[in-house]
Amino acid sequence: MSLPTQMRFIDLPSFGAPDVMRIATEPLPVPGEGQLLVRTEAIGVNRPDVAQRQGIYPPPKDASPVLGLEMAGEIVAVGAGVRDFAVGDKVCGLTNGGAYAEYCLLPAGQALRFPKGYDAVKAAALPENYFTVWANMFQMAGLTEGETVLVHGGSSGIGTTAIQLARSFGAKVYATAGSQEKCDACVKLGAKRAINYKTEDFAEVIKAETGHGVDIILDMIGAAYFERNLASLAKDGCLSIIAFLGGAVAEKVNLAPIMVKRLTITGSTLRPRTAEEKRAIRDDLLSQVWPLLDEGKLAPVIDTVVPFENVAEAHRRMETSGHIGKIMLRL
Incomplete structure (x- = not known):
């Protein structure tokens, strides 16, 4: 698969209101050991994203400074040591930042395949909340x-x-x-x-x-x-x-x-947890919860889906607290 050398992402040149966010470009990331590179198709918007944009929730030192904690899409490259996933698999996952981008690095231990019948928007609405x-x-x-x-x-x-x-x-x-x-x-x-x-x-x-x-x-x-x-x-x-x-x-x-x-x-807060702790949660979800999603006994509630380019609109919707369920970005 031929990949571009550059990708679009949501840049945060300064802290402030939703309109401070800008679309910018940067080189495509390269997956390291235990990582997946996923072509992003949908992104979940969460309150920690809003807090990070406002400057009151800084990312951990080893995390991407780019906004976004959950996404879904197609694997386009895998790092060394990855055995459970392959290029072409559709996955959603809990990221360590960086989801507000066309391509995102996702630890394999925090990735889950789409439940049966799910598209990217429904799948991306799962990780952070579950x-x-x-x-x-x-x-x-x-x-x-x-x-x-x-x-x-x-x-x-x-x-x-x-x-x-x-x-x-x-x-x-x-x-x-x-x-x-x-x-x-x-x-x-x-x-x-x-x-x-x-x-x-x-x-x-x-x-x-x-x-x-x-x-x-x-x-x-x-x-x-x-x-x-x-x-x-x-x-x-x-x-x-x-x-x-x-x-x-x-x-x-x-x-x-x-x-x-x-x-x-x-x-507790989820973001500072270790990779091992997050993998343990993922494994529980895979065995206890994903079968219920596959059977349609559970489903995410989605309030609003807006284009990636309209990220400021999504953040404004979050700040009104008028939503019921998830606010999503679609690429």
């Missing part, structure tokens, strides 16, 4: 059949994924969202009850609904919800924090419920 939800809700919080989960931001890409996954593995799910339309979407995906956080106190609703609280809370709000999250957990419950959209510093919080109810508080 890696994040599986690592935090299943590996760390230990969700098991019969437990009860509260998912904050239920209409987001993370939220729509968490609702479906928890239901598929036998959990009862509650969710919060910011409008009736978003709450209806959460219920349609399998939530037993969706709570409009603008008109209801989720802690009061959870107490009324369950009597004793939920076993796990998947939280992307942080400080603004911390005390009410503690109140909403049942004995031996776990609060899993994955973002701080409501602030990272909680002040004057009553910590007594942690001791009285034997609560666990955990959290």
Whole structure:
């Protein structure tokens, strides 16, 4: 296969509003050991991309400075030591940056073949959310059949994924969202009850609904919800924090419920995890989740698909928080 020597990518010459992003060209990357070079067909837009563009979420030192954490496309070259994939395979994956480009380096241990019947847009909508939800809700919080989960931001890409996954593995799910339309979407995906956080106190609703609280809370709000999250957990419950959209510093919080109810508080970010940790998540997804995607029992919720060149429009859509599900770029 004859490859070009140059590729287009989304450059970030300075931090700021969506319009600071520019299309530029640079040499095609060369896959190293254990890497795939993928011709990008679709890209998922995520809040970390927005934060990186704003200058508040710098990439790790060994990561590409180019935006983008997930993509899907066709393998055009493989590095040394790659045995599970070949040129021509269609894959999606969790990148270490660099997805906002016509070609992207993807670690083979973070790559997954398209589920049955999927095109690139649907496949690219999977990695970031499924890696994040599986690592935090299943590996760390230990969700098991019969437990009860509260998912904050239920209409987001993370939220729509968490609702479906928890239901598929036998959990009862509650969710919060910011409008009736978003709450209806959460219920349609399998939530037993969706709570409009603008008109209801989720802690009061959870107490009324369950009597004793939920076993796990998947939280992307942080400080603004911390005390009410503690109140909403049942004995031996776990609060899993994955973002701080409501602030990272909680002040004057009553910590007594942690001791009285034997609560666990955990959290993680995906990007700094080691290659081995990411491969372990990928392997779990391959064995536990990909069969459900193949069978159509799970599916990404896609809000908007815009051309690669209109990346600023995609970021503006993300910043409005008006979306339900994923915002995608298509090449």
